Amino acid sequence: MNSKKVDDRIPVTVLSGYLGAGKTTILNHVLNNRDGLKVAVIVNDLSEVNIDADLIRDGGGLSRTEEKLVEMSNGCICCTLRDxxxxxxxxxxxxxxxxxxxxxxxxxxxxxxxxxxxxxxxxEQDIDLSKLTRLDCMVTVVDAHHFWQDFNSPESLQQRNQEAGEDDTRHVVHLLTDQVEFCDVLIINKCDMVSTEELEKLKNALRGLQPSAKIITTSYGQIDPKQILNTGLFDFDEASQSAGWIKELLKEEHTPETEEYGISSFVYTRKVPFHPERLLNWMAKWPKSVVRSKGLVWLATRNNTAITFSQAGVSRQLTPAGLWVASLSEEERYAYFGADYPKSPDWDDEWGDRVTKLVFIGIELDKEAIIDSLDAALLTQEEMEGNWRELADPLPAF
Known part of the structure; x- marks a missing residue:
């Protein structure tokens, strides 16, 4: 007799999404249409008075005897309240x-x-939730009406008085990007507040940022609970690699967008370093068609340091990503990696693993124009043969 093992772990769905996107409305709707499931709800609201918990208690139809509402309002469950x-x-x-x-x-x-x-x-706490629970679905809720306003805002969470603590220096756009790029289901809420054309543009942009997620459009949080409950969608490894820029960088097979949608992406790869001043000037004239870009940059004046470039909306950041393996001595490589140090596919005898590899995702991208303008910021042959340390470098010290 062939019997399939029953998974008796409790399934879990997590709702994420920026402030005001409609998470609580969706949660209440699901609770009121859950077909007799006995549900425990955990609400994480940073306000002193847990407004979201009050709304769910009043509007979610939770049974006081059979179900439970846990309020967590003195921190954020992704950091300070994780324990x-x-x-x-x-x-x-x-x-x-x-x-x-x-x-x-x-x-x-x-x-x-x-x-x-x-x-x-x-x-530390000797707790293994994977034995007790099964993470079923990571859901991100997006506000159709305000997404572009927030995505293109230069403001930080601190400037909006929304930071998680004194050390929280994140920008709004980076938070939105993190939420969209790690999920199984994307719910675009408040669709009644935008035109059909605006909604299509948003859907297509979100497809570019997150090509793997199931996209649901709705108004007033009205969704079929089956779309986010007991879906079996979550897989940590797949979710970690699901962002559009990662898929493009890894050259994974994913459904290409048609020209009708206007969304496209490409990888810019060069084994020649950037002139820092010309790169900074290029960044200042950022192509508006680019929604998201990320990758590694090789700078001539910082020849030992691999640099991460990350852009979302109007925000652009260069940060150190560690040393190029090629910049280490043989003794250092052996100390770090043992006898067989990793050689990247981009390795060559002259420059080792030094490379610029950038993913661009955008709407109606002019790929050739972007490539040509980036190429103009690389070192010329004459500069390659000169003293790189003498090149102008207006970028801040890392």
Whole structure:
């Protein structure tokens, strides 16, 4: 007799999304249409008065005797309250009285650390949620009406008084990008507030940022609960590699967008370093068609340091990503990597692993114009043969 093992772990769905996107409305709608599931709800709201929890208590139809609402309002479950989240979920799972756990993350929370909480063993507390629960679906809710306004804003969370703490220096656009790039389901809410043309543009841009997620469009949070409950969609490794820029960089097979959608992407690869001043000038004239770009940069004046470039909306950042393997001595390579140090596919005898490799995702990209303008920022043959240290470098020290 062939019997399939039953997975009796409690499934979990996590709702992420920026402030005001409509997570609580969606959660209430799901709770009111959950076909008899006994649900435990965890709500993470940073305000002193947990407004979201009050809305769910009033509007979600939770049974006081059979179900539970856990309020977590003195921090963020993706960082300061991670230990509390572990303990609460373990307690709910061991109670054995629930069919499902629904979590509404704070509007400034990132989904990846929350997913890690359910995927890895916490050795300090000796809690392994993967044995008790099954992370079923990571959902990100997007506000159709305000997405572009927030995505193109230069403001930080601190400037909006929305930061998680004193050390939270994130920009709004980076938070939005993190939320969109790590999910199984993207719900575009408040679609009634934008035109059909605007909605199509947003859907296509989100497809470029996150080609793997299932996209649902709705108004007033009206979705079929089956679209986010017991989906079996979540896979940590797949979710970690699902962002559009990663897929393009790894050259994975994914459905190419048609010209009708206007979304396209390409990888710019060069084994010649950038002139820092010309690169900075290029960044200042950023092509508006580019929605997202990310990758590694080789700078002539910082020849030992690999540099990460990341752009989303109007935000552009250059940060150190460590040393090029080629910049290490044989002794250092042996100390770091042992006898067989990793050689990247871009390795060559002269420059080693030094390379510029940038992914560009955008709407109606002029690929050739972008490539030509970037090529103009590379060192010329004459500069390649000169003293790179004498080149003008207006970029800040790392």
């Amino acid at each position: 509390d989240l572990l303990q609460e979920v373990e307690k709910l799972a061991k109670a054995g009285s629930f069919d499902y756990i629904l979590i509404e993350s704070t509007g400034i929370g990132e989904p990846l650390p929350v997913a890690q909480t359910f995927t890895y063993v916490d050795e």
